[in-house]
Amino acid sequence: MNPTSLTPHQFKYQPMTGTSLLSRLQQQFGDKITGSNLEAIDPWIEVAPASLPEICQFLRDDAELAFDLLNCITGVDYFIADPKKAAKAGWDPHIEVVYHISSISKKHSLVVKVKVPRWKDGQEGQLPEVPTVSHLWRTADWHEREVFDLSGIRFTGHPDMRRILCPEDWVGYPLRKDYEMPLEYHGIRGR
């Protein structure tokens, strides 16, 4: 029961995947890799929405990369209602879907981003579409439902695209920047 009798443990640090990964991906997928920033706190690559499953499959199955764990999927809404402030923001309104993936065996991690318009074909109410990765990582099943529920992104090919946290008859997507809480829901005052 004496802690000093244990052998002091050698810690392993998590190396971030660097430029060699990017050049490999660019060689393999060419302009399907639409952007990258390896100097960021968490290095990220941006891919074209249509080729997301293909690239994720490569990231997961390649023996050297072996990204076997999908940590998190996040939808980030970039939108400012005030036109004056929006002009200063330096970006057009869009939505980013951010995938945090890591590897249990290789102990590294990577961020994959996908950029989609806020509404499909610019028509308000038409949800933007991103292909699902739930066939690659089962974690994505519930996470994609959550992103659909809260950020309003439809994942094509998902087996069960329903709301998960909000009630099924909820209107709107709460994590969008222009969301307004309903005045009333089944007789309950909203705001």
Add this chain to the structure above:
Amino acid sequence: MPLELEDPRVIEFDVRTDEMLVNMGPQHPSTHGVLRLVLRTDGEIVSEVEPHIGYLHRCAEKIGENLTPRQWVPYTDRMDYLAGMNMNLGWSLCVEKLLEHQLSEKAQHLRVIISEMGRIASHLVGMGAYGLDLGSFSPFLYAFREREKILDLFEEACGARLTYSYITPGGCTADLPNGWLQKCADFLDQFEPIIQEYHALLTTNAIFIKRTAAIGTMSPEMAIQYGCTGPVLRGSGVDYDLRRDGEQRYTEMYDGYAFEVIVEKDGHYPKDHDYPAVPKDAVLGDCWHRFYVRMLEVVQAVDLVRQAIDRYSTATGDYGVPIKLTTKLPKGEAYLETEAPRGQMGFYLVSDGNAIPWRVRARSSSFCNLSVTADLCRGCLIADVPAIVGSLDVVMGEIDR
């Protein structure tokens, strides 16, 4: 002629009755909060389970877009309300990662003490409530008796018993009061022999083993596929613990600590303590192993706190002053996962350069751990459903956020 079979249970599986939908929850006592499971049953056999979640949803992520990081700390300990300290730690480290804020040695050891004590408290509830799920009431009282002492210690340190908001970005809200370390060490000395009682009540209890061994077996591949983490992942035999394998910002807290990941390797668990033997019925990845990993982590946490107390008393620096409310966050984004008692708790922070984040995101460990229920419960008996869900040790506040 009546059918004669050696094992009477076989008949159970042979008889087919009408399918029935059984609603379990959201007020069912053994669903750990407001979890609703819809079971499609054929007699006693469950053919399909569908979890319905969201009863506790309050969109904490949206709230986080309207508050500064320090103001959001209280919302994090309302997510996993059984391990508030560990949730505070995860969020604080994420904010510090974006700010590139470095803590003093003393503040880091303080965080180890606090978060490992939080882990003990959380696993005690997990253990006690699991006993309740399986129809044994006494372990719950035994667990709460000791947890109460930890809460008293926490109350003395920060004034709160459940929602602490003690660890904040930049450090802690206050230094430990005089004599706290001695009280903590006394508690550990008193607590360590008591763990044997828990083992006698549950771990080595014949009924408990019958209810949990070889039930809800999860292969390591399946655990990784579903993103299960923490004791659920290690209970399946995957050697992965963020305290050792995580990002540098997190692992440097544990640098130099004597510490072994609790996982079955080559057929046995770490042998640094006298642990009860693994029963011969248990299969790696079943409910019993998930429970066992939690129990061993309690013993390990006791070791870690002892080491941290020693190091804290000789360390230099201050306890860490919280960042100012008006601190502007640099433009950018940071994602960091920590090893909370229920698994890897991740926080993601996107900033556009203001003091208020553009977007915050909490990656919940219980959320991923729960998603595996549908697969685990297929084909089991109704009575085993609470055993399987209980062994995942989920907290609904964290799932629904």
